[in-house]
Amino acid sequence: MDERELVTVFYQRAWNLWDDTVVDEILSPEFAFRGSLGDEVRGPDGWRAYRDGIRRAVPDFHNEIVDLVTSPGRAAARLRYTGHHRGVLLGRQGRGQPIEYAGAAFFTCSGGQLTTAWVLGDLDSLRRQVTG
Amino acid sequence: MQPAALVETWFEMCRTGDESRLGDLATADYVCHGPGGTASRDGFLGWLRWYPTVFADQRVEVHDVIVSDDRVVARYTVRSTYRGGFLELPAAGQPVRETGIIIFRLVDGRVAESWYEGNDLQIAQQLGAAVVPR
Numbered sequence: 471m472d473e474r475e476l477v478t479v480f481y482q483r484a485w486n487l488w489d490d491t492v493v494d495e496i497l498s499p500e501f502a503f504r505g506s507l508g509d510e511v512r513g514p515d516g517w518r519a520y521r522d523g524i525r526r527a528v529p530d531f532h533n534e535i536v537d538l539v540t541s542p543g544r545a546a547a548r549l550r551y552t553g554h555h556r557g558v559l560l561g562r563q564g565r566g567q568p569i570e571y572a573g574a575a576f577f578t579c580s581g582g583q584l585t586t587a588w589v590l591g592d593l594d595s596l597r598r599q600v601t602g
Numbered sequence: 603m604q605p606a607a608l609v610e611t612w613f614e615m616c617r618t619g620d621e622s623r624l625g626d627l628a629t630a631d632y633v634c635h636g637p638g639g640t641a642s643r644d645g646f647l648g649w650l651r652w653y654p655t656v657f658a659d660q661r662v663e664v665h666d667v668i669v670s671d672d673r674v675v676a677r678y679t680v681r682s683t684y685r686g687g688f689l690e691l692p693a694a695g696q697p698v699r700e701t702g703i704i705i706f707r708l709v710d711g712r713v714a715e716s717w718y719e720g721n722d723l724q725i726a727q728q729l730g731a732a733v734v735p736r
Contacts, residue, residue: 590703
């Protein structure tokens, strides 16, 4: 897979479909992930733990790739996150209310796998939605 | 201007607040997008006059740049000293670590549009704001 395919599979399958079967294929064993909520984890299993936390909080969490820019070994995406807040997020219990916030991610790739992902999200907007 | 030089000059403009550089860097109809919404060129100029006075003594580190077609992406860290004026948070010379990603769309070598995401909530926490727990 090239950079564009890797990022697309990461969001459309590993995230949006909660498809665990692609995780070990697309994430390197040393994958370093900094999520939009600020957590930093390592390896496919570290990412799975982050994913599971998000899934408990927002079971229908959806990543829309708004823009995707790639070059050899690098990729960047502009994202729109949506879902319904049903678990605990930013310390608040959800009531099923819709959430939506923007983000951006920067990836490095090597050997047909994602090696790092560094993600930023508009947490102030998210905070206002979960505490409002 | 080559993309790498454009990124370097862009951050230098933001660091210094030197709005005279904007004519070379951005188109006349430049539009910027960020967590606060969308702003015109005039709106960006207002931000440019505000930013380096609030976050002073900036040290910029550009970690990565991607260039592809009409897009340039920069991932960066800016370390600075807080001088007051952000979310009405009191200033005590706090050190600030800002991280961000900016995606630029270029037309004829100048920035026509940009999208920014950063760690604004964490900056507020660095400055002592009470923010909901994780």
